[in-house]
Amino acid sequence: MAFLLNKTITLSHFRSHSPKSEDSHSLSRRGFHIEPGAREKALLAEDPALKQFKSHKRGVWRLKRIGDVLTIIVVAGCCYEIYVKAVMREEARKQASSGSA
Numbered sequence: 001m002a003f004l005l006n007k008t009i010t011l012s013h014f015r016s017h018s019p020k021s022e023d024s025h026s027l028s029r030r031g032f033h034i035e036p037g038a039r040e041k042a043l044l045a046e047d048p049a050l051k052q053f054k055s056h057k058r059g060v061w062r063l064k065r066i067g068d069v070l071t072i073i074v075v076a077g078c079c080y081e082i083y084v085k086a087v088m089r090e091e092a093r094k095q096a097s098s099g100s101a
Contacts, residue, residue, distance in 0.1 A: 036044070
């Protein structure tokens, strides 16, 4: 996928430097320094009909936070289990070596 993306970027890079396409690029694209028109401003304006759907942002943030905390707890639990098993194995090894000696 990255190879494909690099290939398209490279091709567009070569195309943008050809003298013929430079003029068409500058004519077809608006620069960032140009003030948006009335239609763009109307499209970017806040729509009161959509205001009811913005309340989910806080809930999504909380749910992500809970997921992060649960992930940390599970990883910590797994690490603790690995540590306990290693300690138990080491103790069993010490008892086996002291019992046979």
